Amino acid sequence: MSQGSGNTPPKRPLTLRDVSEASGVSEMTVSRVLRNRGDVSEATRAKVLEAARELGYVPNKIAGALASSRVNLVAVIIPSMSNMVFPEVMTGINDVLEGTELQAVVGITNYKPEREETVLYQMLSWRPSGVIIAGLEHTEAAKAMMGAAGIPIVEIMDTDGEAIDSAVGISHRRAGRKMAQAIIDAGYKRIGFLGTKMPLDHRARKRFEGFTEVLAKSGLEITDSEFYSGGSALKKGREMTEAILKRNVDEPLDFLYYSNDMIGAGGLMYCLDNGIDVPGDIGLAGFNGIEFLDGLPRKLATMDACRLEIGRAAAEIIAKRVESDGHAGGEIITLEPSLEIGDTLKRKKKPL
Amino acid sequence: MSQGSGNTPPKRPLTLRDVSEASGVSEMTVSRVLRNRGDVSEATRAKVLEAARELGYVPNKIAGALASSRVNLVAVIIPSMSNMVFPEVMTGINDVLEGTELQAVVGITNYKPEREETVLYQMLSWRPSGVIIAGLEHTEAAKAMMGAAGIPIVEIMDTDGEAIDSAVGISHRRAGRKMAQAIIDAGYKRIGFLGTKMPLDHRARKRFEGFTEVLAKSGLEITDSEFYSGGSALKKGREMTEAILKRNVDEPLDFLYYSNDMIGAGGLMYCLDNGIDVPGDIGLAGFNGIEFLDGLPRKLATMDACRLEIGRAAAEIIAKRVESDGHAGGEIITLEPSLEIGDTLKRKKKPL
DNA sequence: TGAGTGGTTGTGACCGTTGACATCGCTTGG
DNA sequence: CCAAGCGATGTCAACGGTCACAACCACTCA
Numbered sequence: 027m028s029q030g031s032g033n034t035p036p037k038r039p040l041t042l043r044d045v046s047e048a049s050g051v052s053e054m055t056v057s058r059v060l061r062n063r064g065d066v067s068e069a070t071r072a073k074v075l076e077a078a079r080e081l082g083y084v085p086n087k088i089a090g091a092l093a094s095s096r097v098n099l100v101a102v103i104i105p106s107m108s109n110m111v112f113p114e115v116m117t118g119i120n121d122v123l124e125g126t127e128l129q130a131v132v133g134i135t136n137y138k139p140e141r142e143e144t145v146l147y148q149m150l151s152w153r154p155s156g157v158i159i160a161g162l163e164h165t166e167a168a169k170a171m172m173g174a175a176g177i178p179i180v181e182i183m184d185t186d187g188e189a190i191d192s193a194v195g196i197s198h199r200r201a202g203r204k205m206a207q208a209i210i211d212a213g214y215k216r217i218g219f220l221g222t223k224m225p226l227d228h229r230a231r232k233r234f235e236g237f238t239e240v241l242a243k244s245g246l247e248i249t250d251s252e253f254y255s256g257g258s259a260l261k262k263g264r265e266m267t268e269a270i271l272k273r274n275v276d277e278p279l280d281f282l283y284y285s286n287d288m289i290g291a292g293g294l295m296y297c298l299d300n301g302i303d304v305p306g307d308i309g310l311a312g313f314n315g316i317e318f319l320d321g322l323p324r325k326l327a328t329m330d331a332c333r334l335e336i337g338r339a340a341a342e343i344i345a346k347r348v349e350s351d352g353h354a355g356g357e358i359i360t361l362e363p364s365l366e367i368g369d370t371l372k373r374k375k376k377p378l
Numbered sequence: 379m380s381q382g383s384g385n386t387p388p389k390r391p392l393t394l395r396d397v398s399e400a401s402g403v404s405e406m407t408v409s410r411v412l413r414n415r416g417d418v419s420e421a422t423r424a425k426v427l428e429a430a431r432e433l434g435y436v437p438n439k440i441a442g443a444l445a446s447s448r449v450n451l452v453a454v455i456i457p458s459m460s461n462m463v464f465p466e467v468m469t470g471i472n473d474v475l476e477g478t479e480l481q482a483v484v485g486i487t488n489y490k491p492e493r494e495e496t497v498l499y500q501m502l503s504w505r506p507s508g509v510i511i512a513g514l515e516h517t518e519a520a521k522a523m524m525g526a527a528g529i530p531i532v533e534i535m536d537t538d539g540e541a542i543d544s545a546v547g548i549s550h551r552r553a554g555r556k557m558a559q560a561i562i563d564a565g566y567k568r569i570g571f572l573g574t575k576m577p578l579d580h581r582a583r584k585r586f587e588g589f590t591e592v593l594a595k596s597g598l599e600i601t602d603s604e605f606y607s608g609g610s611a612l613k614k615g616r617e618m619t620e621a622i623l624k625r626n627v628d629e630p631l632d633f634l635y636y637s638n639d640m641i642g643a644g645g646l647m648y649c650l651d652n653g654i655d656v657p658g659d660i661g662l663a664g665f666n667g668i669e670f671l672d673g674l675p676r677k678l679a680t681m682d683a684c685r686l687e688i689g690r691a692a693a694e695i696i697a698k699r700v701e702s703d704g705h706a707g708g709e710i711i712t713l714e715p716s717l718e719i720g721d722t723l724k725r726k727k728k729p730l
Numbered sequence: 731t732g733a734g735t736g737g738t739t740g741t742g743a744c745c746g747t748t749g750a751c752a753t754c755g756c757t758t759g760g
Numbered sequence: 761c762c763a764a765g766c767g768a769t770g771t772c773a774a775c776g777g778t779c780a781c782a783a784c785c786a787c788t789c790a
Contacts, residue, residue, distance in 0.1 A: 039505075039528065041775095041776060041777085042776070042777065043776085051739075051740090052739065052740050052741085053740095053776090053777080054739075054740060054741080054777095054778080054779095055738085055739060055740080057777070057778065058738095058739090058778095061778090063778095064738085064739095065736095065737055065738060065739095066738070066739085067737085067738065067739090070738085070739085082522055082523065082526045084499060084502045084503050084523065084527075085503050085776095085777085086503065086505060086775095086776055086777070087503040087504050087505075087777095088440055088443045088444050088449065088504060088505055088775090088776080088777085089444055089745095089775070089776035089777035089778085090776080090777050090778070091440045091745090091777090092440045092441050092444050092744095092745050092746065092747090092775085092776080092777070092778090093744075093745055093776075093777045093778040093779075094745085094777080094778050094779080095745065095746095095778095096778095097440065107459065107465050107468060108462075108465040108466070108469070110460075113459050113460045113465075114460070116459060117460070120486070129500060131483055131484075132484055134472070147436060148481060150436045151436050151437050151438065151439040152439050152440060153391075153438060153439075153440055170434055171434065171436065174434045175436075176391060257669075258669040258670060258672045258673055259673075260670055260672065260673025260674070261669075261672040261673035262673075263673065264673055291673075292673045295673065295674070295675060298675075299675050317610045318610060318612055320610045320612065320613040321610055321611075321612025321613035321614075321615065321616055321643075321644045321647065322612070322647070323647060323650075323651050393745095393746055393747085394746065394747065395746085403769075403770090404769065404770050404771085405746090405747080405770095406747090406748080406749095406769075406770065406771080407768085407769060407770080409747065409748065410748095410768095410769090413748090415748095416768090416769095417766095417767055417768060417769095418767095418768070418769085419767080419768060419769090422768080422769085437746095437747085438745095438746055438747070439747095440745090440746080440747090441745070441746035441747040441748085441775090442746080442747050442748070443747090443775090444745090444746080444747070444748090444774095444775045444776065444777085445746075445747040445748040445749080445774075445775055446747075446748055446749080446775085447748095447775065447776095448748095
């Protein structure tokens with residue numbers, strides 16, 4: 027329990043005034059130098075920078091933001107950070123934002139609408155330049171806040187629904203349909219579905235809806251299904267797969283559709299460990315296209331959710347709007363998810 | 379490209395003044411109501427809340443923070459978000475912070491010291507209440523900034539070195555030593571090492587150093603090694619394992635130590651796919667203890683890095699300091715990583 | 731020589747909220 | 761009956777910057 031710092035006892039926090047006194051110019055000039063704004067002679071610029079460095083001055087953005095009513099923050103509100111999908115969206119966002127003055131600030135909702143509302147409120151109270159938020163489903167209050175915020179709002183991941191302002195994503199219904207069609211085309215008939223308990227995962231639900239819809243058109247329906255929540259997705263995938271297969275030994279399933287790649291990978295491993303021929307005995311498919319799949323013994327069929335691209339596009343919309351100061355908005359970008367057949371979805375007919 | 383909002387055209391952003399006028403009291407009273415501070419009669423409180431809700435007023439924390447010089451933000455600076463270790467640290471931090479007024483703000487450095495310096499500067503310019511930063515190695519400028527910031531600083535993950543203020547972590551040297559000892563005790567002799575190219579991953583380096591140190595004491599040394607950077611860790615693990623094994627066919631290796639669990643898992647899968655008996659022919663171990671391992675066909679030996687606990691403890695230090703307003707500091711917490719033998723590290727002697 | 735010019739620097743108001751303190755209207759007790 | 765006491769509310773000056781504009785400084789050019 028010793029004293030923290032060693033050299034300069036930093037009593038009162040430094041301000042522009044300190045730097046201005048140390049360098050013999052006005053605060054305004056210091057401000058200009060530090061922001062590279064307006065003309066300042068090379069001589070004074072050097073003098074000021076030297077003094078600032080010397081003192082270890084760090085500008086106070088709080089004061090700056092208040093005075094200029096400009097905040098270079100973009101609020102990013104997502105449900106989770108621990109499932110490989112949103113980190114990649116973040117990467118896309120950051121890629122784009124790095125080329126601008128903007129800075130992302132992340133809030134996590136854990137898939138809880140009330141939590142989302144709180145987080146949104148917190149973030150808006152910092153008056154960010156824009157909001158990127160996952161999904162189209164929000165509480166009424168949240169929608170109202172975003173509608174009234176007067177800043178660009180981009181809802182990401184999903185375009186099956188009505189956007190408040192702009193949106194970037196894929197149609198999950200369509201993704202579900204597309205996968206169903208591919209499975210049907212490959213000749214599978216007895217299909218099992220494995221996924222999260224969905225009440226709050228709207229995108230998984232929409233995929234499921236699209237999926238069953240297309241099955242129905244071919245006179246098929248889900249033969250059995252299995253749901254989970256929490257825990258290690260890989261392990262859950264194993265367990266659920268075991269459960270669903272053992273439950274259907276008489277008339278065995280010939281395909282398993284997983285609502286995400288991680289449980290799909292678990293299922294794949296279960297099958298391989300137990301000598302089940304994939305895709306001979308049974309076909310498998312997941313959703314997301316996580317790079318992680320590359321290392322598996324067999325490549326799981328999946329559908330790329332365009333995560334990186336979604337992040338990029340969303341950030342670009344914000345950046346553009348901030349720059350042009352324009353209140354145009356209302357841009358909707360629907361990306362097309364690509365089906366990746368992999369090794370686990372090929373059978374009788376040639377696919378697609 | 380239509381107009382965004384529908385109902386209330388939000389021209390000028392709302393302020394306390396708007397609410398005060400709408401409810402017929404002074405701005406100060408509104409402020410008090412909204413912060414639950416000081417005595418306000420039940421009647422006015424209700425009136426004010428009603429007006430605020432009606433208008434959709436969101437307080438401006440920028441102005442609030444400036445006036446009160448109190449910012450409920452904690453800067454969290456970490457190298458990456460896409461490798462399963464830091465997300466869990468974040469979870470620990472958030473767990474604790476949720477019980478306080480504090481709010482974490484994350485900055486990502488991508489393991490680049492200059493980037494870390496920039497991010498730190500950016501975050502400090504928001505005058506956060508504390509900083510949680512990964513590692514003990516920083517640029518001189520970064521150290522200077524933190525030393526002079528006058529707020530609690532907690533360096534996490536590692537305690538092999540000198541902390542600026544407080545620190546929470548494990549000794550990676552010790553972790554490396556411990557693993558080496560376990561491997562030696564199990565009777566393995568020809569040991570390969572597989573890891574990241576380490577110049578910037580100080581913690582991996584320290585584990586490596588501790589590891590070789592103990593080997594040396596038993597008259598052993600690393601027989602061969604293999605390094606990678608970027609890409610899917612699982613796949614890289616496979617590839618590197620194949621490479622290192624094929625390079626040593628004459629005198630085969632009997633153990634592979636991986637610098638993280640993900641490449642370890644890839645290695646494990648390679649071995650299983652190729653009929654190599656684990657741990658009979660060869661033993662394997664990783665590092666981190668990611669839950670993901672639970673789903674693998676065989677449980678990889680690993681060492682838990684106490685990620686959740688580190689996050690929690692760090693957040694607690696900050697919370698305590700903020701609350702007590704105390705400038706005590708200098709607290710160092712060294713956690714003890716636990717060895718998990720799993721299925722891939724047992725052979726001649728019985729382990730530990 | 732004096733007005734015009736353009737680059738540099740300073741001045742004072744203001745951003746929206748909070749802290750400290752003053753004020754107001756009432757109840758209370760000697 | 762009045763001072764004290766108290767809860768509820770208002771006033772005003774910060775907080776640390778930035779903005780718009782004024783002022784100043786050579787110089788140039790007629």
